[in-house]
Amino acid sequence: MVEFQGVSKIYPGQPPAVDNLNLSVESGKITVFVGPSGCGKTTSLRMINRMVEPTSGSITVGGRNVGDIPAPELRRSMGYVMQQAGLLPHRTVVDNVATVLRLNKVPRAQARQRSMELLETVGLSAAMAKRYPNQLSGGQQQRVGVARALAADPPILLMDEPFSAVDPVVRAELQHELLRLQRELDKTIIFVTHDIDEATLLGDRVAVFAVGGRVAQYASPEEILRAPVDDFVANFVGRDRGFRRLSFSSGAAVPVHEVATVAWPRKHDDVSSPRVPGAPAWVLAVDAEDRPLGWLSPADSAGPGRPGAAVSPSLVPGGSLFHSGDPLRTALDSALSSPSGLGVAVDDEGRVAGVVKGPEVLAAIDAVREGKN
Ligand SMILES: Nc1ncnc2c1ncn2[C@@H]1O[C@H](COP(=O)(O)OP(=O)(O)O)[C@@H](O)[C@H]1O
Ligand SMILES: [Mg+2]
Secondary structure (H helix, E strand, O other), X not given: OEEEEXXXXXXXXXXXXXXXXXXXXXXXXXXXXXXXXXXXXXXXXXHHOOOOOOOEEEEEXXXXXXXXXXXXXXXXXXXXXXOOOOOOOOOOHHHHHHHHHHHOOOOHHHHHHHHHHHHHHOOOOHHHXXXXXXXXXXXXXXXXXXXXXXXXXXXXXXXXXXXXXXXHHHHHHHHHHHHHXXXXXXXXXXXXXXXXXXXXXXXXXXXXXXXXXXXXXXXXXXXXXXXOOOXXXXXXXXXXXXXXXXXXXXXXXXXXXXXXXEEOXXXXXXXXOOOOOOOOOOEEEEOOOOOEEEEEOHHHHOOOOOOOOOOOOOOEOOOOEEEOOOEHHHHHHHHHHOOOOEEEEEOOOXXXXXXXXXXXXXXXXXXXXXXXX
């Protein structure tokens, strides 16, 4: 749907900002431009909506050469989100979104109503609508930026480092919101970032830009992590790419074992407390619905009155959970983060399904590395 054919951008007296870019962006997918700063990602993005004109080559959208489409018309057909949301400071949040609709000649009342709906779509409450941009957090401003970009319901969304300026926790939230939105909206999204983790999380396809405005590799995230084409991509992707790759490998092969559980809070006279045969072991405390609450250490799990048991033992917080269907990386995280060394596996309802063992997760990882899986 968006096609770069031999596109270059050269500013006088400088090496090319973009050098002979040939790339085809698929409709209804998220395509990510990733790479270190200064390698031509923003320039490439801005040539799509003619904020920058190429020195040579052509860009077509839906078969039409963008050079033949008047710039204002072209820009109205594409949403644009930047790193700093770029909101109008003297307009309320709802008016910031409505402005785009008013430009498209949507009547005032209808524009307001639609804007309120869009704010809800991006996860902002009605109470936020009347605020001014500086009364919102960075993450909330970015959400407004996304709502505004969606206002005219453009088929194409251009996003230039939209989440780079917010803290990591909010960034993760915004990334998952975008994936959720995209499942509903089916836009053609071109997303620029310098963060390889963000690129592989969001992208259906990822273009790795190298110094000099050259695309070093254009492939699925999985392929880029598994088979970087050259040293530049390998270095950019990082040494721990083997670990990142686990995000794409199924954890289904990891055996799930039974685990001793105890209902929590435990009654003091509870004689049915689990007695694990042999050496004392970690016991998983669960609520009435069988959902995990934390671990009882081997000393405490011996039960009240047993030698070494605390009078009122407290739970050791459990590690992260492994849901059925999660990738290997999540299985590994759950085993490594658990105080017992056993990763807690849960079913779709969050009920305990059993535990995974660290050494067995590592064996499954080795099997993937050796290409057996
Ligand atoms: N308006 C401009 N005038 C001169 N040089 C520019 C201009 N815009 C970008 N450049 C140069 O082009 C190169 C690519 O920039 P850019 O596309 O912004 O990179 P990225 O988004 O990957 O960080 C950089 O070397 C930058 O300095
Ligand atoms: Mg940039």
